[in-house]
Amino acid sequence: MSKEMVNPRNAYGETLVELGKKHSNLVVLDADLSKSTKTIMFAKKYPERFFEMGIAEANMISAAAGLASCGKIPFVSTFAVFATGRVYDQIRMDVAYSNANVKIFATHGGISVGKDGASHQMIEDLALMRVLPNMTVFAPSDATQTKKIVQLMAETKGPMYARVGRADAPLIYKTEDLKDMKIGRGLTVKDGDDISIIACGTMVNHVLDAREKLLKDGISARIIDMHTIKPIDTDLIIKCAKETGAILTAEEHSVIGGLGSAVAEILAEKGLTCRFKRLGVNDIFCESGAPADLFEKYKLNAKHIVKTTSALLEQ
Secondary structure: OOOOEEOHHHHHHHHHHHHHHHOOOEEEEEOOOHHHHOOHHHHHHOHHHEEEOOOOHHHHHHHHHHHHHOOOEEEEEEEHHHHHHOOHHHHHHHHHHOOOOOEEEEEOEOHHHHHHOOOOOEOOHHHHHHOOOOOEEEOOOOHHHHHHHHHHHHHOOOOEEEEOOOOOEEOOOOHHHHOOOOOOOOEEEEOOOOEEEEEOOOHHHHHHHHHHHHHHOOOOEEEEEOOEEEOOOHHHHHHHHHHHOEEEEEEEEEOOOOHHHHHHHHHHHOOOOOEEEEEEEOOOOOOOOOHHHHHHHOOOOHHHHHHHHHHHHHO
16 A cells, blocks of 8 residues: 655644744744745744744854744744854854754754755764754654644754655655654654664665565564664664664765664664664765666665665674
8 A cells, every 4th residue: 555645844843833823922033945845834824923044044044043032933944054064153153052952953964865865965964063062953754743743843942953855755654653662762663573774764664664565574573663862862873782682773965974884883872782784875976867767876775675674684
C-alpha cells in the first residue's frame, strides 16, 4: 500500500497561519524565498506581521533578534544552506549568545535538494546549530510532526532551529500519535530486539522501509525517531544500547557532528559497549542529481540500510 505524501513545507506554512491567530505577537521573516518556504501563506493572511527582508539573510537574523527583544515571537525562514552557513556569526552572537527567542525554520535541507548540487545541499547545519549554547535543534520526519514541532517552537522560549527537506514526504504519524510528544524525548516508532536504528528527518521513512525487508531476514529492528537532536534523549539511547546491543544511526547529513556524533558521544561517556555504526554522508560534498539517484549513490536508501544493518550484526 502506498503512503500518503505531504510536503512538510506546506505543513509549516499552514501551521504558521494557525499560530498567527492564536499568538498576536508572532511575526514571520523571509529572505526572498517565501513561495518556496511557504511563509507566503502567513504573508497573505497577516501582511502586517510579515517582513520580506530580501536577499539579506544576515540582516534578517539580526532583525529577528531585535523583534524578539520587543516581545515578538519571530519565525525566520530560508533554505538551510543560507539559514545557517551564510549567517553563522549573526546566529551565534545575536540569537544564541543573547538567548533570543528566535525560531529559525529552514527548508531544503540535505542532499534531497537534488540537482541544485553541493552549493545548496546543506549537510552541515545540524552540526553548526548543535554546537551553539542555548540552541535547540530539530529534524522533523513528516508533515504531521513538522506541525507539532512548529507549535512547540512557538510555545517554548529560547533559540531554536528546525530543518525539513524539499520534497513531498510519506506521512508517518497521525495527529493523535504526537499529542504527548515533547522536546528532547525521542519516539519509538516500532519496537525490536536485535538492533536499534535511530534516525531523524527524511531518514525515518527510509529506515521504516528497511525494517520491513529486515523482518523477512529474521532481523527485528527497533526504530527510533530522534526528532530533537539537541537536547538529545540520553535515557532512550542508553535503553536501546542495553536492550538491543547494537545501534545504527541514520541521517541526511554529514556523519560528523550531527545525530550519529551525538549518539556516539553518549555511548562513549556512559561507557556502554555495543555494536555501533553511523550512516550518513561520509565527509564529502555530494554531486548534483535526482534525489533517488543520490540516495542510492551515497548509500542512504532502504536497500543500503538493510546491507549496513546486516553487516553490523555480523560483527
